Amino acid sequence: MDTELILKVYPYFLQAAVVTIELSILTILLGLVCGALGAAARLSRLAGIRFLGAAYVSFFRGTPALIQLFLLYFGGPQIGIQLDAFQAGVIGLGINIGAYMTETMRGAIIAIDRGQGEAARTLGLSRMQAFRNVVLPQALRLMIRPLGVNINAQIKGTALVSAISVVELTYTAQRYIGSTYKPFEMFLLAGVLYLVIITTVGKGVAYLDRKVRLP
Amino acid sequence: MTQHFVEIRHAQKSYGTLEVLKDISLDVERGQIVAIIGPSGSGKSTLLRAINDLDPLTGGEVWLDGVQVNKTLPHRQYEKHINEMRQQIGMVFQHFNLFPHLTVRENVTMAPKLLKKISDKEANALAEEQLDHVGMLERIDYYPAQLSGGQKQRVAIARALAMKPKLMLFDEATSALDPELVEEVNLVMKQLAQEHMTMIIVTHEMDFAASVCDRVIFMDKGVVVEEGPPEQVFKTPTQERTRNFLRKHLEGAK
Numbered sequence: 001m002d003t004e005l006i007l008k009v010y011p012y013f014l015q016a017a018v019v020t021i022e023l024s025i026l027t028i029l030l031g032l033v034c035g036a037l038g039a040a041a042r043l044s045r046l047a048g049i050r051f052l053g054a055a056y057v058s059f060f061r062g063t064p065a066l067i068q069l070f071l072l073y074f075g076g077p078q079i080g081i082q083l084d085a086f087q088a089g090v091i092g093l094g095i096n097i098g099a100y101m102t103e104t105m106r107g108a109i110i111a112i113d114r115g116q117g118e119a120a121r122t123l124g125l126s127r128m129q130a131f132r133n134v135v136l137p138q139a140l141r142l143m144i145r146p147l148g149v150n151i152n153a154q155i156k157g158t159a160l161v162s163a164i165s166v167v168e169l170t171y172t173a174q175r176y177i178g179s180t181y182k183p184f185e186m187f188l189l190a191g192v193l194y195l196v197i198i199t200t201v202g203k204g205v206a207y208l209d210r211k212v213r214l215p
Numbered sequence: 216m217t218q219h220f221v222e223i224r225h226a227q228k229s230y231g232t233l234e235v236l237k238d239i240s241l242d243v244e245r246g247q248i249v250a251i252i253g254p255s256g257s258g259k260s261t262l263l264r265a266i267n268d269l270d271p272l273t274g275g276e277v278w279l280d281g282v283q284v285n286k287t288l289p290h291r292q293y294e295k296h297i298n299e300m301r302q303q304i305g306m307v308f309q310h311f312n313l314f315p316h317l318t319v320r321e322n323v324t325m326a327p328k329l330l331k332k333i334s335d336k337e338a339n340a341l342a343e344e345q346l347d348h349v350g351m352l353e354r355i356d357y358y359p360a361q362l363s364g365g366q367k368q369r370v371a372i373a374r375a376l377a378m379k380p381k382l383m384l385f386d387e388a389t390s391a392l393d394p395e396l397v398e399e400v401n402l403v404m405k406q407l408a409q410e411h412m413t414m415i416i417v418t419h420e421m422d423f424a425a426s427v428c429d430r431v432i433f434m435d436k437g438v439v440v441e442e443g444p445p446e447q448v449f450k451t452p453t454q455e456r457t458r459n460f461l462r463k464h465l466e467g468a469k
């Protein structure tokens with residue numbers, strides 16, 4: 001193994017890791033927003049809105065994320081959507097992970113015992129008050145770990161944007177392979193950096209889960 | 216216009232083709248305590264839950280203190296109306312349904328704070344008063360998971376009472392409890408009876424029904440088969456179905 005080479009290139013990999021982290025944060029934030037909207041739609045009392053929510057989930061979970069990304073980045077200009085690669089990456093992957101998060105959030109909400117909402121309504125709370133004060137606080141606790149799984153998948157999923165030349169970790173590794181012909185070292189270095197990011201986030205999720213756990 | 220405090224008129228409820236309540240009419244006077252007994256699946260819970268519109272009737276009317284609970288209104292107006300009605304009708308469930316993410320204090324104060332806009336200080340005083348009433352003041356800062364079943368049910372009663380309801384509904388409040396914990400909940404209910412709270416109690420405990428209730432209603436297959444004072448219904452039932460039920464129940468209890 002060429003450790004000297006690793007020491008030489010690793011500052012560039014660190015810079016790339018920062019891009020991966022930025023992509024992760026932005027896609028996850030967008031995913032959470034889409035997930036919340038999607039879950040609200042899936043649980044709506046209006047059939048039309050429920051259908052839209054279901055269609056969103058089926059499309060984005062039923063096609064490869066890479067196809068969605070290409071569709072947006074390469075196909076977008078044809079229908080008047082001009083995005084740079086980074087923007088396309090954030091939007092494409094954020095909406096994609098939002099479909100998974102929709103199902104996670106919806107699952108947590110419907111897992112709350114029906115008696116909870118009933119008890120709240122019985123006291124005279126409105127539907128909205130019952131949801132906000134009784135169902136949601138319990139569902140949020142329940143969704144931390146499964147959202148952690150979505151987040152883990154999404155951090156790894158940012159590697160896809162290397163295919164549209166966003167200079168993040170995977171793309172950087174490939175680029176350095178081109179000049180050094182040392183794929184083992186380059187991919188190992190990128191892998192270790194992914195591992196550090198994912199492990200840190202995983203610990204954060206576990207901490208949050210413990211912190212809000214009920215007695 | 217109604218003459219009675221609670222009036223159920225021609226209540227009818229179907230789930231698809233299954234008719235669960237068949238033209239039930241029932242009156243309860245202010246301060247009265249009524250027990251509803253009957254075999255499993257006879258529609259006791261459905262009737263009780265129709266009173267606060269948790270399970271809306273498919274026909275008939277429910278009145279409380281001169282106001283129709285299930286009156287026909289446009290959706291938004293109905294929501295507002297029913298929320299106001301429900302504030303006057305306390306309900307206690309078999310499985311307590313305490314809010315696990317809130318402390319005992321918060322369980323009791325949540326609804327009054329949201330709906331009556333009382334201050335934190337008033338809310339705390341209210342919680343202390345209501346929890347003292349059910350003997351749970353010492354556990355005010357516990358979470359539901361840290362309580363026994365009997366304690367949970369007493370907190371659930373305090374939570375309902377904190378809204379100062381006119382009427383209390385109990386759906387098998389002691390059925391999910393270990394036998395040794397039943398008495399502490401029964402005592403709280405007896406105390407409410409002495410304070411002249413109007414109560415409708417669905418129960419499988421005939422002794423309890425006999426000792427606190429003014430009237431017993433025996434339901435079977437969605438109809439009221441027999442009703443009357445406990446001595447009469449329990450000792451000299453006039454209907455064959457009531458006699459069968461009571462006999463089976465006595466055998467089961469042995």
Ligand SMILES: Nc1ncnc2c1ncn2[C@@H]1O[C@H](COP(=O)(O)OP(=O)(O)OP(=O)(O)O)[C@@H](O)[C@H]1O
Nearest residue numbers: 230233235253254255256257258259260261262387
């Ligand atoms: N949501 C529902 N959909 C269809 N049928 C229902 C529903 N809820 C209740 N039923 C039916 O209505 C009938 C009456 O049920 P209900 O719960 O009122 O009985 P109950 O007298 O309270 O019985 P138990 O003593 O077991 O609590 C039963 O046959 C039940 O299967």
Ligand SMILES: [Mg+2]
Nearest residue numbers: 259260261386
């Ligand atoms: Mg029942």
